[in-house]
Amino acid sequence: MRIIYLTTAMMPKDFNNLVKISKVKPNPSSQNFHYKIIHELKKDNDVTVISLRPANSTTCDQHYFEHEINDIFIYPSFFNKKLFKNFTFIRNSKKIISSLKYNEQPIVLVDLLNPHLAKLAHYIRKNHGGRIVGIITDNPNNLSNVNHRYIKKVESSFSYCNAYITLTENLNKYINRRNRPFLIIPGILSEDIIVKEMPVNYKYIFFGGALYERYGVRNLIEAFKKVNTEARLIIAGHGPMKEEIALLAENDPRFIYAGLLSFREMLQYQQHALININPRIFTSDLDYYSIPSKVIDYADSNMPTISSLSHDLKKIYGDSIHWIYNSSIDQLAQEITNVLKNIDEKKQKAIKAKKIGRQHFDPKIIGNKINSFFKELF
Incomplete structure (x- = not known):
């Protein structure tokens, strides 16, 4: 054609x-x-x-x-x-x-x-x-x-x-x-690409996307402050909160600002993260019309994914993704803690999520x- x-x-x-x-x-x-x-x-x-x-x-x-x-x-x-x-x-x-x-x-x-x-x-x-x-x-x-x-x-x-x-x-x-x-x-x-090299030499939780408060980035930062872990939070992307996040990273070693990553770098960070997180604040309008594409990519990483609720994706992935129902700081912190405490079990769910994603996408x-x-x- x-x-x-x-x-x-x-x-x-x-x-x-x-x-x-x-x-x-x-x-x-x-x-x-x-x-x-x-x-x-x-x-x-x-x-x-x-x-x-x-x-x-x-x-x-x-x-x-x-x-x-x-x-x-x-x-x-x-x-x-x-x-x-x-x-x-x-x-x-x-x-x-x-x-x-x-x-x-x-x-x-x-x-x-x-x-x-x-x-x-x-x-x-x-x-x-x-x-x-x-x-x-x-x-x-x-x-x-x-x-x-x-x-x-x-x-x-x-x-x-x-x-x-x-x-x-x-x-x-x-x-x-x-x-x-x-x-x-x-x-x-994308085609199933495995990036074997770790991007950094420490354990981390990852978010990559548009840096807007309305997309839950501030909630993610505040939630991570409540989590007791040696892992760091790596934030990648660009947007209005860029300068604020860069300043936070300069003053708090638990936070890393990675800038805007290439497609291959995004895969690399996702595939070696302890958890990939989509903190987008749930609204009925967004859920009604939109699909958080990063969740599909995260679920393909073979690592656990935490995401605010997407009814359309929940129908596909079921409980292989860890859904957050009220987008609150406390619930996000609680879910991060829960996944970290049961990381081996959650990785098995992540393997299931990747299989489901490949069958559909x-x-x-x-x-x-x-x-x-x-x-x-x-």
């Missing part, structure tokens, strides 16, 4: 290079999800990726991004200025799209959380034919630092699509207002589901 994938995801090395020059680091969550799908789809399909590099004049001082190609990824050039970025990106993308060969009508996969990519998808269908499959990984109302205008733009793009791929049933109900074909994919793992399984979905539709 001929697939054009419109995304802000990049080749991992290219993404890491962008991170290095960015003042505000791009969120790796979207990068990881879309790249894993792209990596799997290209094995059986003719895939071209048009990538809008996730940088703007606020997050990065580079004034101009040149046209670049890396494998199947095409990065159209753009001026990195507020009034020019999207205009120049769309203009240059249209030129690239017009130059592509179309032996058959393409399937256009598009990240609907970026309205500019959605407009580009609409342009492709109008001028070159094909079908649009919208991918959405969260309700835009749940995203940080977005305004009402952005949300309306995202919602207006839903009608462009012939079909949808979403993480949850409820997210599909939100987006799929005309009852069009859909596929639910709660997540996707292995990239080959997800790739086959998407390919079958496309064949049935088109």
Whole structure:
């Protein structure tokens, strides 16, 4: 099948290079999800990726991004200025799209959380034919630092699509207002990579993610202060709490700030942790629409996972993950203590969690589901 994938995801090395020059680091969550799908789809399909590099004049001082190609990824050039970025990106993308060969009508996969990519998808269908499959990984109302205008733009793009791929049933109900074909994919793992080298020479508990208070990071810090253990708490990621966490780590040796890690480094830290923790504070809106992708990754580490409740993932993993039901500091501290006291028993649960995750989220399984979905539709 001929697939054009419109995304802000990049080749991992290219993404890491962008991170290095960015003042505000791009969120790796979207990068990881879309790249894993792209990596799997290209094995059986003719895939071209048009990538809008996730940088703007606020997050990065580079004034101009040149046209670049890396494998199947095409990065159209753009001026990195507020009034020019999207205009120049769309203009240059249209030129690239017009130059592509179309032996058959393409399937256009598009990240609907970026309205500019959605407009580009609409342009492709109008001028070159094909079908649009919208991918959405969260309700835009749940995203940080977005305004009402952005949300309306995202919602207006839903009608462009012939079909949808979403993480949850409820997210599909939100987006799929005309009852069009859909596929639910709660997540996707990477290929099963084992990193044998330990990242540090001491025992630790690990959290890696966006450093926001609303995601439970402060609760995790306060909970860990209550736990009697020689292990340290390693926090990795980027966000508003970065400076506070870095300062805490300077003054308290029990806390380590590891910065923003590469994909391989994340695997390494997860696979050698005593416990991997997702402290995200439970809210009904987040639980209704969102899947904490880090929990799927943590559960693949063969080490115990503690997480705030996700009803969708609990249906899959059962008690192989240690669920926290009220997101309180005391309960989080209690659960960390409980796992540490019974670590050998909990590791057996972790092995079960990895097996369950591979049965549901292995990239080959997800790739086959998407390919079958496309064949049935088109």
